[in-house]
Amino acid sequence: MLKIAIAGVAGRMGQNLLRAAEQHDQVEVIAGSERESSSFIGVDLGELIHTEPKQRVVEKDLNKALDQVDVIIDFTSPQVTLDNLALCKEHNKGMVIGTTGFSDQQLEMIEEFAQYIPVVLAPNYSVGVNLLFKLLEQAAKVIGEESDIEIIEAHHRHKVDAPSGTALGMGHAIANAMGNKLDDVAVYAREGITGERSKDEIGFATLRAGDIVGEHTALFADIGERIEITHKASDRMTFAKGAIRAARWLEHKEAGLYSMQDVLGL
Numbered sequence: 302m303l304k305i306a307i308a309g310v311a312g313r314m315g316q317n318l319l320r321a322a323e324q325h326d327q328v329e330v331i332a333g334s335e336r337e338s339s340s341f342i343g344v345d346l347g348e349l350i351h352t353e354p355k356q357r358v359v360e361k362d363l364n365k366a367l368d369q370v371d372v373i374i375d376f377t378s379p380q381v382t383l384d385n386l387a388l389c390k391e392h393n394k395g396m397v398i399g400t401t402g403f404s405d406q407q408l409e410m411i412e413e414f415a416q417y418i419p420v421v422l423a424p425n426y427s428v429g430v431n432l433l434f435k436l437l438e439q440a441a442k443v444i445g446e447e448s449d450i451e452i453i454e455a456h457h458r459h460k461v462d463a464p465s466g467t468a469l470g471m472g473h474a475i476a477n478a479m480g481n482k483l484d485d486v487a488v489y490a491r492e493g494i495t496g497e498r499s500k501d502e503i504g505f506a507t508l509r510a511g512d513i514v515g516e517h518t519a520l521f522a523d524i525g526e527r528i529e530i531t532h533k534a535s536d537r538m539t540f541a542k543g544a545i546r547a548a549r550w551l552e553h554k555e556a557g558l559y560s561m562q563d564v565l566g567l
């Protein structure tokens with residue numbers, strides 16, 4: 302039985318992680334945390350997802366529980382995740398990170414923590430999106446040079462970072478496959494007299510509206526034809542199940558920074 306703790310347990314992803322763990326007979330949620338000011342502090346974890354009481358309540362941090370836990374799953378915000386990584390290092394526990402929106406400096410800090418503990422970091426835990434990354438590499442190698450490449454993403458109105466971590470992951474997969482660095486070719490916004498599109502650029506467009514769970518398209522357009530590769534998530538359970546799969550995979554791993562591609566053996 303894998304014993305997990307969930308940081309951000311009352312959030313959109315936190316609740317889906319609780320449900321995904323509930324459906325898994327090899328996984329038990331030992332603890333869940335929320336921000337100190339949350340009205341969910343002290344609420345039974347079962348009540349959060351309308352099931353029977355678990356006799357475990359939402360805590361304001363994971364300090365007390367960490368020694369009984371195998372892996373922590375964290376879908377919160379960048380600074381909270383970094384604070385939890387420090388805790389994990391102290392208690393020698395692995396972490397599955399779902400949070401997106403890290404700065405380059407914060408990503409370097411995650412790499413440093415991963416020298417001491419095993420960490421999975423993925424902008425998207427859906428199996429379909431990780432397969433999409435592979436398809437994009439292939440498309441970039443075959444038609445990337447002669448195509449104009451654009452990435453379009455859409456998410457719900459509450460999302461705070463843009464472009465999405467998944468869109469950036471798609472950009473990295475395409476740029477790397479073509480021997481480029483995303484930072485050198487990315488165009489994140491266009492406004493006014495922008496001039497013509499340059500050949501090498503990868504453009505990003507972002508939509509924020511309603512309750513869209515997550516939609517991503519990569520467009521490879523030449524004169525006379527274009528290919529669009531699209532993934533649409535319609536339920537957050539797909540991310541939650543993937544994160545649980547990553548936690549099970551991580552349990553006996555050595556320290557290191559792993560991706561969902563590693564988890565899936567892609």
Ligand code: NAD
Binds near residue numbers: 378381
């Ligand atoms: P959310 O706002 O619904 O949930 C985040 C939760 O973290 C909130 O309930 C918040 O109160 C809680 N929180 C804040 N401070 C905390 C603290 N100190 N300790 C514990 N909990 C704290 O957001 P969400 O939609 O669940 O997304 C969370 C993150 O996961 C975002 O960065 C989002 O982009 C990312 N995300 C990643 C994937 C993926 O597959 N990698 C999928 C969906 C969302």
